[in-house]
Amino acid sequence: MRCLVLISLLVAAGVSAQTQQIIFLGESGDALLQLLEDNYRPETLLSESATKDVIMDEIYRENDGGPDGVFGVYTREFVPFDGLPSPDPNQDIFNNGNGLNQEHIWPRSQLGGGTAVPSERDMHHLVPTGVEINADRGSFPFAEIDDILTTTWYRFDQEQSTIPDASIIDEFSELRANTSFEPREDFSGNVARAMFYVATMYPDEANMAFFTAAQQRALYEWHYADPVDATEQARTQLIAAHQSDKPNPFTLDSTLIRRAYYPEIVTDIEVPAATQLLLSLPTPQPFRTETSFTLTLREASSVKVDVFDALGRLVTTLHNGTLAGNTPIRITLDGSSLSPGLYIVRAVTGRSGATRRLIRAR
DSSP states (O other), rough: OOOOOEOOOOGGGGGSSSSOOSSSSSSSSSHHHHHHHHHHHHSSOOOOOHHHHHIIIISSSSEOOEEEEEEEEOOOOEEEEEOOSOOOOOHHHGGGGGGGEEEEOOOOOGGGGSTTTTGGOOGGGGEEEHHHHHHTTTTBBOOOOOOOOOEEEEETEEEEOOOOOTTTTGGGEEEETEEEEEEOOGGGGHHHHHHHHHHHHOOSSOOTSSSHHHHHHHHHHHHHHHHHHHHHHHHHHHTTTTTTOOOOOGTOOHHHHHHOOOOOEEEEEOOOTTTTTEEEEOBSBSSSSEEEEEEEEOOOEEOOOOOOOTTEEEEEEEEEEEEEEOOOOOOEEEEETTTSSEEEEEEEESEEEEEEEEEEOO
């Protein structure tokens, strides 16, 4: 049984770089999943051929200081629109098999099968990727892969078997042969929100056995480590314009995945009691190696400061003892050994407590 932890519902504290909203406040678990499916599953979708053109020509069209083109989401490989071998947007970017094609983030083989199945044409999980990397990823699940277990590293239109230099390693996607796939760091959250979207909107079509607990946990951590940005929010609205005006709700509300898939994590709206204990926002946030915050007590008191992971398991205790009153104490968390994802720091005295979220970036 998982431990429970009170998580401060302070959206403004910065889970995402973009403005968020709370959808179906107070709902969680199966009831929330049903509400999301009922209200955000699109009634109308484009044809298979039309989705490919819209993905390339509208949703992922960018300008890179020259002609417009499309970046592959896993590698940032850029393919320009040049009208060859065809003015058709999808064929132009496909470039006779040397460019990009459409990838199903939730593998097509793990859906209902056949182009008439709606989930296969829902653009909230369709993205442009390099033809070869699309084939290599195949239907493997997503996972956090240890560097020494990675068999192939992908960046731009290149691939290698050796571990990249630390200064650029985050720009690579990774494959563990015949086992799993890990996207580059700054697209991992997008992948997570697309996967939870398909599982939520199409439980009747998606093979839920493929959506294992281990895969869900990795995706859940990626969701927090790589929060929604302005580009992702803009894309979900562009897609919604073609799909019954239904955006991906997981890009709108960063709490939905936790509330829907991890309802055992108790939530509470907690305001630190300034008269007894004040816990500042962590700086920097998100962080990679370390982050700090100040703790202030009104009077000398015994206080315990713990760090929990996203599922409420104790990670470390930063302080356990008496601190002086009316003196801000700076406490630093060394996160260099922590996995990317969401963490909770909680300070408790005999009479009050305070909680803050920490995001360990990838």
